[in-house]
Amino acid sequence: MTDYADREPFELVQPIILLVDREEPAGADHGIAAVALASVQAFMRDPENPAWPVWAAGAFAKSVRRADAKMFAKVLAAHPEHVLSQVGGASAAGLPPMPAQELPKLLAKLQVSGTQLPEGDPLPDAPLRIMLNASLKMSTGKSAAQAAHALFAWLIEAGQGSVDAWADAGFPLTVRQLDLTAFVAGQRSASGPVIQDAGRTEIEPGSTTAYVVAVLPRS
Template identity: 35%
Template sequence: MEGIFSCPLGWAVVSPDPTPLADSPFRSEPSARDQAPQYVLPLVVRIERAEPPERTDALETAARAVLRMLDDERSAGDGVWAQAVRDWQDARIRKVVRRARGAEWRRAEALPGITVTGTSAEVRVFPPVPLDGWPKELVKLQVSGTDLDDPRPPAEAAPGTPVLWFNPEVPMSAGKAMAQAGHGAQLAWWELSDEERRAWRDAGFPLAVRTADPLRWRELTRSGMPLVRDAGFTEIAPGSCTVIAEHPALR
């Protein structure tokens, strides 16, 4: 579903250097990235029957999990995850969210990765794996039908908090939205300087996920903030603009 404010004509990932735009990991058009081996960043959200997490908290926790993976020393230099992260970022940037409970969650926690806890949500992120090379402990976890609710509308984000704004006219399942929140956080991370990244990390990666109203979305699309334009592998049409990352340092 796309409306009048869904995606400005010709919009792509914001960058001061126009060269990367033609080969952005989020563009829907074919690019050189499609020729590279394809990797995916697995995320698993814990959803127990009796106490499922709240939707907004799950989205925010997933976004912080992606930031924790990008910032982890094992993902850089000669770290044990570094080559997998480089291979993943050289191809299309894919994230897949699956759900687990009980013994499934305990098996997932035993694998190398990072667990991030929110107010009600737990999300574990794992180093990237080949598209068809998921660990056996994760491959059977469900990916479709992951839907969550908020018991009440989320409060307004605190002043100065980075906000991942969702397009009000592109509905998504909770699993898809968690992946999109991760995309938005990753774009903001790429745009920040090393000093700005350190400040965000030292503060604990505060962020909020909110859905913009149509007027606010239109303003945001003109702001120059990083914007996710989804490749359309699942659920939504290729080229749909889904999230704008409004980080105070990027204003």
């Protein structure tokens, strides 16, 4: 099942490519954080790209695809507009939005479903935290897409002072996997929207998946 099943033919999606090294794969939370960071840094690099407002007016659709080291290098070379984001040992490349049904062949042949990284070490605490609903038992790829949704939603609603403070600090970011009780309780402290999934893959429509808690100066 693809992540753009049932989409309109020209609905825009943001491709994000996650490096899944066959010999030394990164930990899951590192990969999730790298994907989320790649999503927002691609926007911050070129916010004047006319595709962004059209995409943001829709469902913030993302296509998180995996590539081994060889294919990842090919993607970087073929798409110089990419932004490379790294968190610990994880790397992800973010691209601007493009029509889901017109992805370049190199991207279209990369796998979407079933992306799973090993648990790995937890990320250190940071002033910007992405909280994930672990009770949904999402794959690494699905969790990464939801984390990217939450981070992007925070970015566009946060004051410029908060975004600048985060960027000036080097984009510190962590991921927390919460059981249902803690996830629901923590929503009261959310710094942006609580993400509800459309239910196209893995989980039921309307499932609450992620939100951001940011402890940053306000504008």
